[in-house]
Amino acid sequence: MPASEFSLIDRYFSAQRVRRADVALGIGDDGALLLPPGDQQLVVTLDALVADVHFFADADPEGIGHKALAVNLSDLAAMGATPAWATLALVLPRADEAWLARFRRGLFALAERHRMQLVGGDTTRGPTTVITLQAHGFVPPGLALRRDGAKPGDGIYVTGTPGDAGLALAVAYGKTTVAAAHRDYLQARLERPQPRIAQGLALRGIASAAIDISDGLAQDLGHILERSGVGARLEVDRLPLSPALLAGSDRRAALAVALSGGDDYELCFTAPPERVARLESTALGWDCRCTRIGAITAEPGLRLVGAESSAFHLERLGYDHFLS
Amino acid sequence: MPASEFSLIDRYFSAQRVRRADVALGIGDDGALLLPPGDQQLVVTLDALVADVHFFADADPEGIGHKALAVNLSDLAAMGATPAWATLALVLPRADEAWLARFRRGLFALAERHRMQLVGGDTTRGPTTVITLQAHGFVPPGLALRRDGAKPGDGIYVTGTPGDAGLALAVAYGKTTVAAAHRDYLQARLERPQPRIAQGLALRGIASAAIDISDGLAQDLGHILERSGVGARLEVDRLPLSPALLAGSDRRAALAVALSGGDDYELCFTAPPERVARLESTALGWDCRCTRIGAITAEPGLRLVGAESSAFHLERLGYDHFLS
Structure with missing residues (x-):
């Protein structure tokens, strides 16, 4: 009834x-x-x-x-x-x-x-x-983490291991398979994302800009760049990849998913050099990784750098509900 | 594109x-x-x-x-x-x-x-x-118009002319027709409801309870009764009916729509006897009617009274998205 x-x-x-x-x-x-x-x-x-x-x-x-x-x-x-x-x-x-x-x-x-x-x-x-x-x-007034505060010279950081949800989605759609040992982990990353509330609170007064990665790292970092009127060098070789992501695909495909996969709900943020010591100190207490993956530049645009960067076309890395 | x-x-x-x-x-x-x-x-x-x-x-x-x-x-x-x-x-x-x-x-x-x-x-x-x-x-604290403040002896009031949107909907579904002279008015009542913001503000400190009529007068008044732990006598003969509603149907059908038609976005509210003078004074400046349609009783339940009340079965007057 x-x-x-x-x-x-x-x-x-x-x-x-x-x-x-x-x-x-x-x-x-x-x-x-x-x-x-x-x-x-x-x-x-x-x-x-x-x-x-x-x-x-x-x-x-x-x-x-x-x-x-x-x-x-x-x-x-x-x-x-x-x-x-x-x-x-x-x-x-x-x-x-x-x-x-x-x-x-x-x-x-x-x-x-x-x-x-x-x-x-x-x-x-x-x-x-x-x-x-x-x-x-x-x-508190003045402490919100906005998208528009990144400055040239700031480091770029990411929490956790982006790309896991993207791989889980590819598995769900039958586009790829992963070893049984990784399946529960990947499914949890897709279906039970853990919002980084503690990290966001800890970054008050440290991060100059922040965004959550829901549409893919490259695209979401792009929003920080656009709102802040800056550019970025993203060091592809430094991207933190989970064992599950590395096991589920070759390294190049894994990097592509880490750059463009949606649904990760990790934080991407920037921090000025003088606050790196405080950042490192606070991040020691986190229950997730925190990795420096690049730097903000005055020159606009997002550039991928590092030995593995040449394989990627940035314009294909975004995800958009009305374009996909 | x-x-x-x-x-x-x-x-x-x-x-x-x-x-x-x-x-x-x-x-x-x-x-x-x-x-x-x-x-x-x-x-x-x-x-x-x-x-x-x-x-x-x-x-x-x-x-x-x-x-x-x-x-x-x-x-x-x-x-x-x-x-x-x-x-x-x-x-x-x-x-x-x-x-x-x-x-x-x-x-x-x-x-x-x-x-x-x-x-x-x-x-x-x-x-x-x-x-x-x-x-x-x-x-301001303490001045919100809640559903749970109606007391026995309070008058029950309604703004505007309920039922217009219900008739407009019946016209749109081809269930009835109205004279051309009333069509624009009815369509506007359905598609461009005017929220009673000024009336809500004026009722601070006057109304003891209030609700907006989105699911039909009888059903929404029922929510006030339930939350306030009271009952009501609703005087069917006093319901304010617009000329369009009266022209579009016989009086009995018009009353039924006024009691049960949804989408009106008028206010139904209660006010204690000692505030009636203030209510009458403020309502003079309103751009819509304000009509007393009954009274709150200690005995629970909603009773329809008046010469025209016997035609209606209250249990059929409500509207529910999952029951309709």
């Missing part, structure tokens, strides 16, 4: 363990009533996930719930923000309670880890599943 | 006339940086509009842009909030620049009227058009 729109929202999304003191009124009215801290800026970010575009419609709903929040947390991380509130618009072909229960479990598990409360929602029927999640966070 | 995702957002949505001082960073980074006023609460509301569920896919894109914002402004109005910022997630089957230009025109015209700035967005491809808009506004 299909449940009504209202009982769906109430039953599946109202009972949360996280109860924030800055939520005066959550789900259940025309809007949520929230109390932003007076001394901080509010960071707002949203992402829409479409079935069979951003996730497989028949994928584990728990993973979809995780990912819908993770991609938004990743944007908060790239701004250096502390997570606070989320809202959720769900378009579903039918009211599938088993699906919703698992979706909620994945969403709330990640929300709880970051003390986020879901404060509002809209559930409606549509021909295909579309999940639009908006995340809200806080950052 | 299809435009890229990024140039779409930049080209169509960055150039706005409204430039608010409380927007430190708008479209173009991982998130927007906003400066909420320290002495007010933040109101957040969102609605997803799906093609051929909430609007006709081939409708005038300008009207769709208007409506996507209007339905959210209507929620802000129902909270008594001053509009401030919007974010927009657009899922589109293709990058149709002519459609986007007209959509933007409708959206921005209404945004400008309410000094709202679009501060963030996500554009992605999907099989069907889904527009998810989130609106942010402010309200």
